[in-house]
Amino acid sequence: MTTSKFRLFLLLGLAGALLLVLVVVSPMLLISVPSFISDGGGTSTDCTDDVQVEGVSDSAASDIPADYLELYKKYGKEIGVQWNILAAVGKRETDHGRSNLPGVKSGTNYAGAAGPMQFLISTWGGKARVSMSSEFNGYASDGDGDGVGDVYNPADAILGAAKMLKRNGAPENVRRALFTYNRAWWYVDQVVEIAKKYAESGDVRVPPQASEECDDPLVAAAPSEVVAKILQFALAQRGKPYLWGGTGPDAFDCSGVIYAAYRAAGLTIPRTTFEQWPFGVKVAGGDEQPGDLVFFNAGPGTGPDRPGHVGLVVSKGKMLEARCRLCGPIKVTSYQARGNRVGFTRPLQNPDVLDQLKRLQNATL
Template sequence: MTSRVRIALILGLAGVVMITLVMAPMLMSTFPSFLGGGGLTTTDCEDGDVVKVTNVSDTAQSDIPSDYLPLYKKFGKKLGVQWTVLAAVGKRETDHGRSSLPGVKSGTNYAGAAGPMQFLISTWGGKSKIKVSSKFNGYASDGDGDGWGDVYNPADAIYGAAKMLKRNGAPGDLKRALFTYNRAMWYVEQVLEIARRYATDGTLDVPPEADPACDTPIVEAAPDDIVRKILAYALAQRGKPYIWGGTGPAGYDCSGIIYMAYRAAGLSIPRTTFGQWPFGMKIKKGEEQAGDLVFFNAGPGTAADNPGHVGMVVSPGKMIEARCTRCGPIKVTTYRDRPNIVGYTRPLRNEDVLAQLKRLGLT
C-alpha cells in the first residue's frame, strides 16, 4: 500500500468520525421519546422480495417513514443483517433522510459524505451516481433495479449500508460492524440502543438466515431423507466459530462443516475444498438444490479453475458457510449476489457416493 493510499484512508476514516461528531447534537433533538413496546411480531422466513413488515415496535412504526421501513426490512433480510440495526444507522445518520443538513439530499457535507446513509463519496465509487456492474466491488449499490447506484436514492443507499455492515461483521459481531461504519464507541452504543427500541421485545432480532425457527421448512423442503440429515447437521452448527482445519465439534472451516454434515448422513466425501470441487457432478447455475455445493475463487492459492472456498446450498439462493476467522460465526448467507462464483457440484451424484448409498440400502 502506498503512502498516498494510507493517507487517503486515514483522512477518510477521520472524516467519517467528524461527520458524526458534527451531526450528533443536531440529530439528537429530532429523536422520538422511544416509548417502546407494542407493535407487530412474527417470524419472517419467506424467500423472495416480498417482505412482511414484522417485529416492528410502536416506536419504529411512528418514527420510520413508510417508504423507508420496507427498504430496511428488504435489504436487511437480503444481506442477513438485523433490519433494526440498519434502520438505527439511518436514524443516527440523517433521521431517515429527513435531516436538512448539507449532503443529505444533494451535494456533500464538508467531509465529502452524502445521502441518507452518509457514505463518503470515495467509498461509494468516486461519484454520487455510478453505473453498477457485476465487477464493481465497492458500496455503490442498485437497490431499485435501475442499473445505477445513486447515493441519494434511499433504496440504493440502504442496500449499500447493509453490504457495509455485513462485510464488516454483522449479524454476529455488530459492534465491530458499526465501529467500522463510524469509528466511535459512543456511536456504536447509540445505534444499538435505537435498534433495541425499534424491536417489539427490546432485543436485536435475528435475521431469518440465523433463526432456528426457520430451519424446519428448510429441512422439510429437502428432496429426500439423506439431504434432510445433511442439512439438519449443518444448520445445527450455526453460531460456532470458523477454525482453520476444523471438523468440529468446537468449530469448522469451510469444507470441514460440509465433510462432517455428509458423514452425519453416513456418507464419505473428500475433506478439503480442493478435493470436493472435482468430486461432485457439475451443476448448471440455477439448477442447484439443497445439499449441493457452491464454490468460489477465494483464498490463498486459488484460481478460477481451482476454487478455495465452498458453501453448501440449503435453499434457493441461500447457503451455510464457515467463511473466515474474521467473518463472524458459521451462518446461512446469500450467495447469488456474491462475486467470484466458480460453479456448483452435486456430491450425491458421484459414483463412490452412489455406491455408499446402495450399501446403506438408500437407493
Template sequence: MTAGGMGSGRSRGHLLIVVLALSGLLLVVLVVAPMLLTTFTLPFGGLGFGADCAEAAADREDLSKTARDDIPEDYLKLYKEHGARIGVQWNVLAAIGKRETDHGRSTLPGVRSGTNYAGAAGPMQFLISTWGGKPQIDVRSEKFNGYASDGDGDGIGDVYNPADAILGAAKMLKRNGAPDDLRRAIFAYNHATWYVDQVLEIARRYAASGEVETLPDSNPLCDPSYVNGAPSRLVAKILDYALAQRGKPYRWGGTGPDAFDCSGIVYMAYRHAGLTIPRTTFGQWPFGVRIEPGEEQPGDLVFFNTGPGTRPDSPGHVGLVVAPGKMIEARCTNCGPIKVTTYRDRPALVGFTRPLENPEVKEQVRRLGLA
C-alpha cells in the same frame, strides 16, 4: 406493358424484399435481444442489481409514519436501494444514518467536510482509515483496504456523498453479520452496546410493523451478494435456487415447491443445477468429500448432530453453505421459515462436505457439460 409499368413492378418487388428483410431483422431483434440481455445482465456469479430490484425496494409498503415524516426522500431511496442491493434491512441503515448525522442534516464538523474529533466523516460517519485512507478514492484504479464504495456510478468512493456512504455502510453491516446477526453487525459499526440498542430502537420506529424485520423473501435479485460470491457458474445456479426458497415453510420430507425439509432443499438445489445427490441427510453426509473447517466454500454442505436418530458419525441436520459462516437451511417446523443463518457458533456442528468432489457428481458434470 409499358416501361413505366415494368419499373413499378420492380419497385414493388424491391419494396417487398426490403419489407421482408426488415421483418426478418425485427424478428431477430425481438428474439435475440432478450437472450442477449439475459446473458449480459446475469454475469458469472449470479444476478445483477437492476431496475426490478430498485423498483421492488421503492414500492414496498413497510414505512411507518415516523419514517415518512423524518427521512428525506433522497436518503430514503438510497437506504432502500442499497439495503436491497447488499442484503441488509433498509430501516437499520436508516437508523444508523439518523443516529449519526440526522440523515446528513447535522451541521457538526465532519459531516460535509473534514472530520469530527474521532476522525469520522460523511453522513454515515466512517472513520477515514476504515473508508480507505482518504475521503475520496478512485475505486476503479486505486488499491485500498476499506469500505469506500461507488453508489452513484461516477467511479469515486466519496465519504461525503450519501450514495457512496450508505452503500459502504450496507457493505460493512453485511460483512459483520447482517441481516441475521444485527447486534453483532451494529456493534462492529460502533463498539458500544448502548449504540446498538439505540439503532435498533430507531429501526423499529421506522418499520411499519414496529419490528426490525428480516428481508423480503424469495427475490435473489435483491440480495445478489451470496450468489456473486459463488466459485463457479455451477455453484451460482445451486445457490440461486436455494436462496429463492427463503420464506417458505419447513415440512418434513418436503422437496418443494411449497415447502422443504433440511435435506430436501439441498437435494432440489443440486437437481436444479442438473446434478443428482442423495435425498436424505443421512445419505448426503457420506456422499460428499470431507472438507476441513475454514476451507468450506459456497455450495458445500454443513452438518449437525441434531434431529431424530442422529449421532456424531451420522448427523441428522444439514445446511447449504452460501458464504463464509453463512448457510441457508430449513431447520424445523417451529424454527420459522427457510432463511440464511450463521453456523460457526451453532452447537453440535459435525463437519463439512463437498458433493461436487464426489466421483459420481464429477462424471455428471463432465457428461452434461456443466463445468
C-alpha cells in the same frame, strides 16, 4: 392490624385489581408489543423467504429526506440488509446528513469520522475521496457512478455502510453488525429502536431461516434420509465461529463444516474446497437441491475454474456457510445474490459415494 399494615394491605389489593383490569379489559396491551429477536432470530414461520420488505412508517416518511430514503431502500435491497437499519444508523449518526457538527460535510470529528454515515477515514480507504480504479483497503464505495468513493456523498456513504453491515453479520445478526459499526451496546439499542419506528410493522425483520425454528422444516423437506442427516448436522453448527482449516467440533471453515456434515451421515468426501469442486457431479443452476454444494470464485489463489469458497445448499436459494473470520459465525444465507457464483455439484452422485451408500444400506439390512 396496625394502621401501617392496613395501608400496605390496601395498596397491594389495589395493585392486584389494576393488573386484573389490564388483563381482562385490554389484553392487546400484553400481546401487541412488537418483538425484535436479536442475533438471528425471527418471528415468522415462513422458512423460505428472504428478509421481508418493510413498509415505510409515517414516522420514517416524515423524518427521512426523500433522497436519503430512496438510497436506504435501494442499497438495502441491493446489498441484502434491512433498509430501516441503514436509515436508523444514518439518523443516529448525523440526522440523515442534516447535522452541522464537525466531520459531517467536511473534515472529521474528534474521533476521525466523516460523512453522513460517519466512517472512520481509516476504514473508508485511508482518505475521504478514493479513486475506485485504485487499489485500497476499506469500505469506500461508488454509489453514484462517478468513479470516486466520496465519504461525504450520501450515495457512496450509504452503499459503504450497507456493505459494512453485511460483512459483519446483517441481515441475520443485526446486533452484532451494529456493534461492529460502533462498539457500544447502548448505541446498538438506540439504532434498533429507531429502526423499529421506521418500519411500518414496528419491527426489525431477519431472514426466517436464520432461526432454529426453521431447522425442522428444512430437514423434513430433504430429498432423502441421508441428506436429512447431512442437513441436521450442518444446521446444528450455526452460530459457531469460522476457523481456517477447522473441521470442528468448535469451529469450522467453509469446506470443513461440509466435510463434517457428510461424515455425520456416514460418508467421506474430500476435505478442501479445491478438492470438493471436481469431486461432485456438476448440476445446472436451478436443478440444485438440498445436500448439493454451491461454489464461488472467492479467496486467494482462486479463479473461475478453481473456486475457493463453498456452501451447502439447504433449500432453493439458501445455503449454510462458514464464510470468513470477519464475516460472522456460521449461518444460513442466500446464494442467489452472489455475483461470483461458479456452479453447483452433487457429491452424492460421485461413484465412490454411491459405493459408500450401498455399503451403508447393506449394513442396515
